[in-house]
Amino acid sequence: MNAGMDIGLIGGAATLRALTGLLRGIDGLRASPLGDLASALRALPAISCDLLLVEATDPAETAYAELALLAPGAAWVALDPSDDPQRTAAWIEAGASACLALPGADSLQLQHAMAQAMAVHASHAALRRRHDDLRGVFERAPLPMWVYDLATLRFLAVNDAALETYGYSRAAFLALTLYDIRPAEDHAALRQHLQALPPGPVDAGLWRHRAADGRLLNVEISSQPLHFAGRSARLVLARDVTAQRRAMHSLEASERRFRDLFEQSLGLICTHDLDGLLLSVNPAAANALGYRVADLVGQSMYNVIPPSLHAHFREYLQRIARQEADSGLFYVLHRDGEQRIWEYNNRVLQDEAGNRFVMGHALDVTEYRVYEHRLRQQQAELEAVNDGSPLGLFRADPQGRYTYVNRAFERMTGLRSDEALGQGWLRALHADDRDRVAAQWREAVAARTRFQSRHRYRPDTGQTVWVSLQAAPLVVEGEITGYAGSIEDVTARHMVEEQLRRNEQRLRTIADALPAMIAYVDAAQRFQFVNSAYEHTYGGGRGRIVGRHARSVLGDAAYQRRLPFIEAGLRGQHVVFEDEEERDGGYTCLQITYIPQWDDDGRQVLGLHVMAQDITRQKIEERRWIQAAERDSLTGLTNRAGFLVRLERALARSRDQRSLLVVMYLDIDRFKQINDSHGHAVGDAVLKTFAQRLLAVLRPSDVVCRLGGDEFTIIIEGMRRPQYASAAAAKIVAAMRKPFLLPNDLTLAVSTSVGVAVTMNEADLSPAQLLERADAALYEAKSAGRDGYRVRGAAAA
Incomplete structure (x- = not known):
């Protein structure tokens, strides 16, 4: 018992005397007689008591319940004239913290009852405070929360954040069920989810909810079981991710564009930290050094800098860390030991975590610098x-x-x-x-x-x-x-030149007016004349062709293609041929004519008159018709006709090179249900997204085709081990498991089944047989429950 405790005594005169006598032996207590029950109820609002000792006569008397209202901070002991255990339970139910049979009670028993009452009262007060705290946490939680009845699916409780997010009043929300906040088209999925609901907690899952104003919200839902108001229920935590999903979709598109720009760029791009450790390298930069990207990422740039220049490289790291921008020349080592010269322009950036790194862009100017050095020597x-x-x-x-x-x-x-x-x-x-x-x-x-x-x-x-x-x-x-x-x-020369210039000007005026490219090449294959069209195409309009050898003007690749025709022309043949090339980032096709120029005796060819006509537009139109015949109009992938042509060529290469060839046959699981449930427009959107994900997870060299409907095929060449085919198939299956984000905020769960056919050194295998093998593997994958793959051939990979 605590010293200084205030005790209130309630009862008749005899009872009060008895209680005073029992309390007299207990030190540190202050006892105050309050009279009978009616008198005590009038006095309690004006006094403070830690404990009430109450003469108790009838548990059904409603006046006893007022004790807790008038003295909420005080425990009370019911002093019953009877020692019947059933009456003890009744007094506890009426609000007493303890009960003591007053006749025959001694001071020790009274102390025990008082201690018990204080302990029980303190426990109940703690429980009430905890209940109030938990209720406050629930009500004021920043994320929407509610409790629903597992039997009726009706909401039993809801917090303020949920009411604000969904736009309902509390009474309106508590009149709803789980189905009322779901779009009608999602009810079937909700029923399946509830039927498969485990008894324990459920991690976050993505659902669509409908707010009071009809807005569709994308929410992540997690829940756990609990008993609420005597019912089996679940506590649900909802997180509105509508804006986040839109942002993620936009971010994925942005990242995809950046990744394509980084990986497909012909420029030399890399990032490194301020210690020179390579963080990323694009394929063009890795190829320029004779490495793969994986060989360089994580390596120090000191490994590709000549040792004699390490001190200069350290100065560069210090300089760019201080100035946050730098440009100049890097001398780097190719894998074969050749020293290359890169002209760079680098800047310091920061990632989301605030870490500084260097983004670099460079051009390989080795050949240009060598050419420049040679030119200076010649000039000297x-x-x-x-x-x-x-x-x-x-x-x-x-x-x-x-x-x-x-x-x-x-x-x-x-x-x-x-x-x-x-x-x-x-x-x-x-x-x-x-x-x-x-x-x-x-x-x-x-x-x-x-x-x-x-x-x-x-x-x-x-x-x-x-x-x-x-x-x-x-x-x-x-x-x-x-x-x-x-x-x-040079007076005499000037006079001759002036005459020649006037003659040449007349001829050039005629030649420049023609739409064709016209030139003259002597027997040593050096250009002696070109019209403006030829100069514009091969010299950039800067007068750099006359006097140069054909190889220098045309470039090695074009020169090697045309050399047999040049030699035939120099032997006296009239030659007409077509030459195709990729130049300046585009395709060009020329129809070229070589006309021999004989000497006066007609015995020796002095050179060739060259006429070239641009027939690119005609060739492109021919190509367009060919490509259109082999291109799927919906997805942009190769169609069935193109697939059969590429499969036959790939199988021929596999036999000739004794290399591994992988063919995959795949379709979209339950695609008909998607079409039936959401319409063909959604089905087409799913097919396009499916095709884009295939292209994203495969290599640029892999051939992806759509045979028709939801059937797709893939041709993969160059795999070093059959086991890699299984890894590629697993990667495709995993990529399709991510939700498909479609127009009109529609999200669908889509999966695929993949049949994989592997062949190597099978001389008698036909394209049709290889495709049948992939189709049989697809049938096995579907029979095994879909959303997976099966492999046939090459010891089943």
């Missing part, structure tokens, strides 16, 4: 030859002022050397050329570059002299110390 050699020419020579300072001219220069310009120094040489220029040449010379000096010009001089004799002038800067230890140049008298 040519400049050395020009600078040493015994023609008109001159020197100039870094500002372009002449400091020396030789006698040949004096003779061509008609100026003495002292007259030509400084800017004096400009006086010898023809009046029509003076301003142009002076401006160009100033520009070249300002840009510190070489200078070339063809212009006229008017020496004292009055005869116009055409000269070709070339000048080059003199570089010593990286500094330009001046310029050295030469001039050559």
